[in-house]
Amino acid sequence: MLHKGGCHCGAVTVEFTSEIPPAEMEVRACLCSFCRKHNSRALSDPAGSVRVTIRDPSVVQCYRFGLATADYLLCGRCGVYVSAVMEEAGKHYAIVIVGALDEAERFDRPPMGMDYSAEDEAARRARRRARWTPAEIITL
Ligand SMILES: [Zn+2]
Numbered sequence: 250m251l252h253k254g255g256c257h258c259g260a261v262t263v264e265f266t267s268e269i270p271p272a273e274m275e276v277r278a279c280l281c282s283f284c285r286k287h288n289s290r291a292l293s294d295p296a297g298s299v300r301v302t303i304r305d306p307s308v309v310q311c312y313r314f315g316l317a318t319a320d321y322l323l324c325g326r327c328g329v330y331v332s333a334v335m336e337e338a339g340k341h342y343a344i345v346i347v348g349a350l351d352e353a354e355r356f357d358r359p360p361m362g363m364d365y366s367a368e369d370e371a372a373r374r375a376r377r378r379a380r381w382t383p384a385e386i387i388t389l
Contacts, residue, residue: 254350256324260305265345267297271355278360287330290347290360299343299384316370335377342377343384
């Protein structure tokens with residue numbers, strides 16, 4: 250199943266492919282201060298794929314904080330938080346933010362609160378390699 254989404258103005262789009270039915274997909278609510286401020290809900294499927302297409306690089310923001318091991322992709326024009334991406338050894342791994350998907354309401358499992366604050370950098374990277382979705386980032 251292909252799930253399309255992106256920011257509101259179209260500067261960044263995302264396509265998330267997964268064989269897991271939306272109603273069965275785990276929805277995670279990270280408890281870090283950034284995710285709480287966005288009230289964001291995240292999806293990933295290590296067996297799926299994500300394609301992020303940056304259509305207007307002049308406005309898309311890559312925000313880093315904490316251990317600075319991932320880029321949090323936000324649209325600087327319309328304000329939507331779309332995805333977070335980690336790059337490692339030339340590979341990308343991503344989560345997709347539920348609210349940025351066109352059919353967000355289909356991902357209706359109760360969110361699981363996740364506290365990753367005890368992780369060091371190695372643990373954080375290892376978890377993302379194992380759990381985030383293999384991703385391709387295209388800048389137009
Ligand atoms: Zn936008």
